[in-house]
Amino acid sequence: MTERIAATTTEGQAAARQFEAEVVPRTRLDVLPMLLVPLLALAALPLVGSGSSWLTLTVAGLAMGMIIFIIASGLTLVFGLMDVLNFGHGVFIALGAYVATSVLAPMSGLTEADSMMANLAAVFAAMLVAMAVAGAVGAAFERLIVRPVYGQHLKQILITMGGMIVGEELIKTIWGAQQIPQPLPTALRGSWLLGDAAIEKYRMIAVAVGAVVFIAMLWVLSRTKVGLLIRAGVQDREMVESLGYRVRRLFVGVFVAGSALAGLGGVMWGLYQQNLVPQMGAQVNVLIFIVIIIGGLGSPGGCFIGALLVGLTANYTGFLAPKVALFSNIGLMVLVLLWRPQGLYAVAKR
Numbered sequence: 001m002t003e004r005i006a007a008t009t010t011e012g013q014a015a016a017r018q019f020e021a022e023v024v025p026r027t028r029l030d031v032l033p034m035l036l037v038p039l040l041a042l043a044a045l046p047l048v049g050s051g052s053s054w055l056t057l058t059v060a061g062l063a064m065g066m067i068i069f070i071i072a073s074g075l076t077l078v079f080g081l082m083d084v085l086n087f088g089h090g091v092f093i094a095l096g097a098y099v100a101t102s103v104l105a106p107m108s109g110l111t112e113a114d115s116m117m118a119n120l121a122a123v124f125a126a127m128l129v130a131m132a133v134a135g136a137v138g139a140a141f142e143r144l145i146v147r148p149v150y151g152q153h154l155k156q157i158l159i160t161m162g163g164m165i166v167g168e169e170l171i172k173t174i175w176g177a178q179q180i181p182q183p184l185p186t187a188l189r190g191s192w193l194l195g196d197a198a199i200e201k202y203r204m205i206a207v208a209v210g211a212v213v214f215i216a217m218l219w220v221l222s223r224t225k226v227g228l229l230i231r232a233g234v235q236d237r238e239m240v241e242s243l244g245y246r247v248r249r250l251f252v253g254v255f256v257a258g259s260a261l262a263g264l265g266g267v268m269w270g271l272y273q274q275n276l277v278p279q280m281g282a283q284v285n286v287l288i289f290i291v292i293i294i295g296g297l298g299s300p301g302g303c304f305i306g307a308l309l310v311g312l313t314a315n316y317t318g319f320l321a322p323k324v325a326l327f328s329n330i331g332l333m334v335l336v337l338l339w340r341p342q343g344l345y346a347v348a349k350r
Contacts, residue, residue: 033344037308044316052196057315063203065311066210067272069304071265072288073217074258080298080347081230082251084146085153088160089262089288090281091167092138096130096263097270097280098175101182103129111185119185120205123271130267131260138259142252164282171278180276188271206268213261214304221300230254290329294336296343305344306336 041058048054075089103126104111110122145163149155183189184202191198221227233240233247240247262281269284270276277283291310295302310329317328336344 030345033305037305040309040312047320055194055197056199057319058312059199060203061312061315062308063206064314065308066207067265067268068287068291068310069210069307070213070268071262071284072291072303072307073213073300074261075288076292076298076300076303077254078258079292081254085156086146086160087157088141088164088167090285091164092134092259092262093266093269093281093284094168094171094278095137096134096266097276098171099130099133100126100267100270101180101276114186116187119187122185127264127267130263134263135256135260138256139252142255168278177278182270182274182276184271184274202271209268217300287329290333294333294343296345296347298347299345302343302345
């Protein structure tokens with residue numbers, strides 16, 4: 001009996017490996033796009049001139065890129081895995097930021113303490129609540145707004161934009177239409193000095209959080225059974241459903257996860273800007289879509305590299321040529337698309 005169970009288990013594992021190889025084919029890693037970030041940083045060094053200024057700008061650009069990646073990663077998942085054009089993604093960003101400010105308001109004892117651990121505890125608590133609320137609203141958004149228009153891109157654009165407008169008005173109703181200041185907790189203000197370079201504390205925390213999100217996303221998608229089923233469902237939905245798995249539930253989970261990541265990004269972006277407005281999600285939507293287009297329309301790795309390129313480009317051009325900074329990211333997108341028309345890492349069927 002034991003030998004029979006062992007044989008059955010071995011056969012099942014072999015079948016799973018064969019299923020993964022056939023339905024989710026592995027592709028060779030393209031390292032060339034990965035070199036763009038260090039090449040851009042090195043190219044900017046002689047233009048900036050001062051090593052300390054270059055280091056400050058580089059860290060600031062990486063921090064901005066990491067925050068943009070967190071915001072864009074949710075939409076990347078939704079579009080790359082579900083083929084849904086969610087132009088209402090911005091409402092989850094704004095919702096996360098406003099929920100966080102409501103959570104942080106009664107925690108002044110922690111946010112005003114001169115202790116980084118106390119400040120981080122308050123911020124992480126706000127992040128968790130914001131992600132939970134954004135995920136719950138995302139589930140309702142998917143059920144009521146997105147589900148009736150699956151596979152209809154034009155209708156998805158129109159109805160999700162309408163959903164974002166309604167969401168912004170609801171935010172105004174709950175929190176008001178006026179700008180709300182969102183100061184950093186006491187211990188997260190200021191900078192660390194590295195020689196003559198000033199490295200802002202909050203930007204380093206943003207880099208760390210973005211790296212954790214990226215690693216966790218790659219691990220879930222490539223190393224877990226849920227990730228395998230999701231990727232297999234994208235490639236061959238009928239086969240996955242024939243094995244008894246409910247792909248629709250998996251995709252709803254993806255949408256909820258994407259909304260939660262947008263809420264987390266909203267918390268980070270609100271603290272980065274240090275003020276909140278109901279339209280903040282719509283304002284950052286342009287950056288999100290530039291990043292997704294550069295990355296390859298649904299590629300998490302491409303989204304990560306694209307976000308870093310956008311953050312670095314914005315900071316370097318803002319220092320070297322402020323008048324060009326507003327158009328720098330569009331110029332970056334044009335250059336990338338001239339090189340690779342489908343983005344850095346093209347996703348199949350895009």
